[in-house]
Each structure stands twice: as C-alpha cells, then as structure tokens.
Amino acid sequence: xxxxxxxxxxxxxxxxxxxxxxxxxxKRFGPVVALRGVSMHLDRGEVLGLIGDNGAGKSTLxxxxxxxxxxxxxxxxxxxxxxxxRSVSHxxxxxxxxxxxxxxxxxxxxxxxxxxxxxxxxxxxxxxxANQEMRRKAVDWLREMGVDIPTxxxxxxxxxxxxRQAIAIARAVYSEARILLLDExxxxxxxxxxxxxxxxIWNLKQRGQVSMIVIAHNYAQVxxxxxxxxxxxxxxxxxxxxxxxxxxxxxxxxxVEEYRRSHQSA
Amino acid sequence: xxxxxxxxxxxxxxxxxxxxxxxRAAGSFLERRWASILVVAVALAAYFAVANPAFLSGNxxxxxxxxxxxxxxxxxxxVMVMICGEIDLSVGFVAAMAPFVMYFVWNxxxxxxxxxxxxxxxxxxxxxxxxxLVTVVLRVPSFVTTLGMSFLLNGLTxxxxxxxxxxxxxxxxxxxxxxxxxxxxxxxxxxxxVLIVQIGxxxxxxxxxxxxxxxxxxxxxxxxxxxxxxxxANFILCSVLGGLAGILLAFRVSxxxxxxxxxxxxxxxxxGAVIGGTALAGGSGTVIGGFIGALVLAIxxxxxxxxxxxxxxxDLILGAAILVAMILNVTLQGRRQQGGQ
Numbered sequence: 154x155x156x157x158x159x160x161x162x163x164x165x166x167x168x169x170x171x172x173x174x175x176x177x178x179x180k181r182f183g184p185v186v187a188l189r190g191v192s193m194h195l196d197r198g199e200v201l202g203l204i205g206d207n208g209a210g211k212s213t214l215x216x217x218x219x220x221x222x223x224x225x226x227x228x229x230x231x232x233x234x235x236x237x238x239r240s241v242s243h244x245x246x247x248x249x250x251x252x253x254x255x256x257x258x259x260x261x262x263x264x265x266x267x268x269x270x271x272x273x274x275x276x277x278x279x280x281x282x283a284n285q286e287m288r289r290k291a292v293d294w295l296r297e298m299g300v301d302i303p304t305x306x307x308x309x310x311x312x313x314x315x316x317r318q319a320i321a322i323a324r325a326v327y328s329e330a331r332i333l334l335l336d337e338x339x340x341x342x343x344x345x346x347x348x349x350x351x352x353x354i355w356n357l358k359q360r361g362q363v364s365m366i367v368i369a370h371n372y373a374q375v376x377x378x379x380x381x382x383x384x385x386x387x388x389x390x391x392x393x394x395x396x397x398x399x400x401x402x403x404x405x406x407x408x409v410e411e412y413r414r415s416h417q418s419a
Numbered sequence: 420x421x422x423x424x425x426x427x428x429x430x431x432x433x434x435x436x437x438x439x440x441x442x443r444a445a446g447s448f449l450e451r452r453w454a455s456i457l458v459v460a461v462a463l464a465a466y467f468a469v470a471n472p473a474f475l476s477g478n479x480x481x482x483x484x485x486x487x488x489x490x491x492x493x494x495x496x497x498v499m500v501m502i503c504g505e506i507d508l509s510v511g512f513v514a515a516m517a518p519f520v521m522y523f524v525w526n527x528x529x530x531x532x533x534x535x536x537x538x539x540x541x542x543x544x545x546x547x548x549x550x551x552l553v554t555v556v557l558r559v560p561s562f563v564t565t566l567g568m569s570f571l572l573n574g575l576t577x578x579x580x581x582x583x584x585x586x587x588x589x590x591x592x593x594x595x596x597x598x599x600x601x602x603x604x605x606x607x608x609x610x611x612x613v614l615i616v617q618i619g620x621x622x623x624x625x626x627x628x629x630x631x632x633x634x635x636x637x638x639x640x641x642x643x644x645x646x647x648x649x650x651x652a653n654f655i656l657c658s659v660l661g662g663l664a665g666i667l668l669a670f671r672v673s674x675x676x677x678x679x680x681x682x683x684x685x686x687x688x689x690x691g692a693v694i695g696g697t698a699l700a701g702g703s704g705t706v707i708g709g710f711i712g713a714l715v716l717a718i719x720x721x722x723x724x725x726x727x728x729x730x731x732x733x734d735l736i737l738g739a740a741i742l743v744a745m746i747l748n749v750t751l752q753g754r755r756q757q758g759g760q
Contacts, residue, residue, distance in 0.1 A: 241641065256641070261634040261703040266627055271643040273624055281622045308703075 170233025315346025496657030504701030514665030514680030543662025551651030599667030633701030
C-alpha cells in the first residue's frame with residue numbers, strides 16, 4: 154500500500170508531505186562556509202542520491218539532518234512539520250537514522266547481538282539474555298531483508314566490509330527507522346559486495362517503509378537504485394534530476410560542465 | 420535426509436561431511452584462545468610432573484591452588500576493566516588495604532568479623548568508584564589514574580599501620596578456614612568468582628555493554644549504551660575483587676601484611692588476562708581465559724621454584740614469557756580484526 158502511495162507522491166508533489174525537507178539551510182564553521190542555503194526534499198519511499206565532490210558540504214548536510222550539527226539558519230521539516238533537531242537521539246526518535254560503514258557495529262559481538270544492541274530480549278524474570286530468541290529473530294530478519302551472512306554467530310570483526318554494511322543497514326531498519334541516511338555505503342567494496350548492498354537498498358525500496366538518502370562519491374554505482382539525484386556543489390544544490398529523465402552519461406556531462414564553470418569563475 | 424537413507428552411495432558424502440564438521444569443531448575449539456592456552460597449561464604441568472615428582476604431591480597442588488586462586492580473582496576483575504578498554508594498576512594495593520579495613524572494624528570498632536569483611540569490600544568498592552570517576556568524568560587515562568591511586572593507597576596503608584604486619588583475627592575458627600585459610604575453600608571462592616563474572620560477561624546486558632564499550636566506544640554510546648556507567652561499574656567490580664583476594668590472602672597466611680599484594684599481584688593479574696586472550700586494546704576477552712592464564716603463571720612459578728631456579732632467573736624467564744604473550748596478543752588481535760577482508 155505504501156509502495157503505491159509512495160509512487161504517487163513521487164509523481165505529483167500534491168498528496169502528502171515529503172519524509173524530510175529543508176529550506177535554505179546554511180552553516181558555517183568560523184570563516185568556512187559549508188552550506189549556503191540548501192533546499193531539498195526526500196519524498197516518502199524515495200531513494201535520493203546525494204552526490205558532490207569532497208568539501209561540497211555533503212557530510213555537513215547529513216550531520217545537520219541527523220541532529221549532530223545545528224544549522225545557522227533555515228528550516229527542517231519532517232513529515233511536513235517543522236522541527237529543530239536538537240541531538241542525534243532526538244533525530245532518531247523521529248525515525249531518522251544514519252548508517253556509517255564502520256561506526257555502528259561492535260567488532261567483538263556476534264551478528265545477532267549487534268542487531269539487538271540496546272534492544273536485547275531477556276529471559277524474564279531472569280536478567281539473562283534470551284540469546285536463542287534473538288538469534289532466531291535475527292536469522293528471520295536478515296533472511297527477510299535478503300542479507301546473506303555466512304553465520305549469525307560470527308563476530309562482526311570477522312565479516313567483510315559489505316557484510317558489515319548490510320548488517321548496519323538491517324539494524325537501522327529493524328529499529329523502525331523511517332528515514333535512512335547511507336553515508337558512502339559502497340566505499341572500499343568489491344563489485345560483488347557492492348551489488349549485494351545495492352540489492353539490499355532495492356529490497357528496502359520495494360518494501361516501501363523507508364525513505365533513503367544515499368551519499369555517494371561514485372554516482373554511477375548508485376544511479377540504478379536512485380529515483381532522483383541531487384548534486385551538491387559549493388554548499389548549494391546545483392542540480393536536481395529524476396534518474397528516469399537522465400542517463401549516467403548525461404549526468405556526467407552536467408557534472409563535468411558544472412565543475413568547469415566553477416573553476417573558471419573561481 | 421542422508422542419515423535416513425542408509426545406502427552405500429550416501430555414505431562417502433556423509434563421512435566427508437562428518438569429517439568436515441569435526442575439523443570445524445576442532446578449529447573453533449582452537450579459535451577460542453583460552454583453549455589453546457589450556458593446552459599450554461597442560462603441557463607445562465606434564466613437563467614439571469615428569470621433571471620433578473614432587474610437583475604432583477598434594478601439598479604442592481595446594482600451593483598452586485592458593486597462588487592461582489588469589490591471582491585468578493584479581494584477574495577476573497582486571498579482565499572486565501580491560502575489555503571495556505581501561506586498566507586498573509591499583510588493584511594490588513586495594514588487596515593490601517582491604518584486610519586492614521577489616522581488622523580495624525573488627526578490632527578497633529569491636530564489630531563482628533564478617534562485618535569487617537563487608538566493610539573491607541565496601542571500601543575497596545569506593546576506591547574503584549574513585550578510579551572510575553576520575554577516569555571517566557575527568558578524562559584522566561586510567562593508566563595514570565590508577566598508578567596515582569596505587570601510590571596513594573600504599574602510602575595510606577603504610578602510615579595507618581606503621582608498616583608492621585599484624586596477626587589475622589580468629590585463627591583456627593571455621594570462619595577463618597572458610598575465608599581462605601583452607602586452600603580448598605580459597606579455590607572455591609576463585610571458581611565461584613570466575614563463573615559468576617563469566618556468566619555476567621556472556622549472558623547479561625552488563626557483559627554485552629562491556630564488550631561494546633571497549634570494542635567501539637563511539638558506536639556503543641551512539642546506540643544508547645551508557646559507556647561511562649559501564650566503565651565505572653567495572654572499576655568498582657575490579658577493586659572489590661582485589662579486596663576479596665587480599666582478605667583471602669590474609670587469612671591463608673594468618674597475617675595481614677602491608678607489603679602483601681601490591682604491583683606483584685596486579686602484574687600477574689594483567690598478565691593472566693592477556694595470556695588468556697583478553698585484548699590489550701579492549702573489546703574482547705574471557706574470564707575463563709584469564710583464569711587459565713593465571714593457572715599458567717601459577718604452574719610456571721611453582722614449577723620453577725621446585726626446579727630450584729633462582730628468583731632472579733625466574734623473573735627473567737617470566738618477564739620474557741609475558742612480553743611474548745603480550746606481543747602475540749596484539750598481533751593476533753590485528754589479524755583477527757582483518758580476518759574477513
């Protein structure tokens with residue numbers, strides 16, 4: 154049901170409010186202007202590719218959307234309501250979750266303990282962990298998400314970058330996040346692993362429960378799973394195109410042209 | 420499937436599968452680092468048993484047991500502190516102080532001895548609380564915090580006692596026997612402590628959060644784990660166990676000695692933890708591994724003594740062995756982290 158409505162929202166901006174939207178977000182760190190008026194939106198069930206060169210302001214924007222930084226000016230709307238994101242936990246309580254490749258997981262814990270960290274099931278009334286229950290639920294959940302992990306008992310330290318990324322994403326979705334910010338989900342990954350993560354993003358999109366912003370350096374890789382691409386350059390969104398209206402080659406031409414112009418003017 | 424169709428064609432596959440399962444089981448046994456340390460402990464024991472028949476005598480086994488017990492109790496606490504990414508160097512001086520607190524409460528305040536024991540453990544816990552608060556709130560590295568605490572406690576113990584040993588109270592009573600004068604009872608304390616702390620580590624939130632805190636401090640606190648509280652709690656646990664070991668030691672030798680414990684038992688505890696597979700960088704380790712590490716040290720110390728090796732030579736061998744164990748710990752840990760990539 155949400156899949157259909159999401160598709161509708163994607164076509165016409167009328168029906169419901171976007172999952173998250175910003176209006177004129179600006180942020181400076183001392184003399185450095187990181188963002189100068191970013192207005193963007195992420196529709197429900199949509200996958201938005203956020204691309205841009207190093208220093209374009211991608212990470213600052215993401216840190217503002219997750220409540221880590223507070224903007225100097227501008228507004229943020231979640232489900233159409235204006236919010237001031239006070240902290241990471243405040244943003245999380247609104248269903249906004251960031252997935253960093255290596256930050257989220259505990260290397261010395263098993264896959265299922267990682268999935269259930271801070272949401273452990275206990276053998277009530279005893280204070281002991283219900284490991285069997287958590288293990289079983291984790292297996293089911295990962296299977297449902299289409300995540301292929303050699304063994305649920307393995308310590309995360311033993312898994313590959315792609316497997317870790319998949320578990321981190323699965324955990325965020327399991328925590329009932331509605332807006333996922335994936336920071337360079339394919340960084341340092343081989344083709345096979347990258348494909349698995351793209352498949353996972355695709356699966357999530359089909360389920361329609363989460364909206365996603367995918368931050369990527371290499372946009373050609375994520376192009377296929379994105380509904381729309383935003384190019385962030387010099388602290389503003391300089392391009393906003395649906396992937397159905399543009400090819401990777403055309404996008405590359407635009408990006409190159411943008412850079413050429415900016416270098417000439419600078 | 421294969422098991423329910425007992426025909427000749429299925430058998431080779433079945434056998435190969437069983438062989439693979441067996442190999443995998445053996446592999447995961449050796450991957451548990453404490454298991455490989457257990458092999459070392461057994462090998463050492465076998466060597467000393469052959470080299471000197473007195474090694475397996477009842478009296479000698481009791482000597483090993485009491486040496487092991489006191490170290491293993493401190494090791495259990497040290498393992499928890501080390502897993503959450505800190506270290507406690509002051510625990511040996513807590514061990515020296517606790518029996519004096521017990522003695523003062525019993526002798527000077529005239530309260531029952533068991534209350535003295537409780538008071539000794541409470542004061543030990545307060546030392547751990549201070550260690551934890553200074554480390555976590557004031558952000559002084561625990562290495563420095565607890566080093567300072569070592570000197571402070573040592574000075575405190577020496578000045579309040581006049582630096583003289585005193586006789587342990589209620590000698591010959593059942594209470595004294597239970598509290599460590601009987602070496603089997605002492606070993607019982609150690610095994611109970613190791614089991615309880617290991618269960619806490621493996622099967623409770625406290626253990627999970629301890630591993631999370633040491634394994635990924637930022638990630639754990641991002642997930643909502645109260646990493647400060649976890650660290651403070653483990654400092655308190657470590658100090659209380661140090662106090663317990665000191666009290667057991669005092670009853671065992673029937674004397675409360677201000678120079679007991681100290682850096683010696685702390686160093687053995689840290690070494691036992693590291694030999695038993697606790698990562699120096701935090702994030703992984705087991706209490707059972709620490710117990711077996713302490714056992715290796717106990718066997719080495721006792722075996723070399725029986726062989727008549729001089730104390731100075733012994734320090735040389737032990738120091739080298741511990742250094743090697745620490746180097747292996749760091750390099751193996753590095754390899755393990757990269758295992759999947």
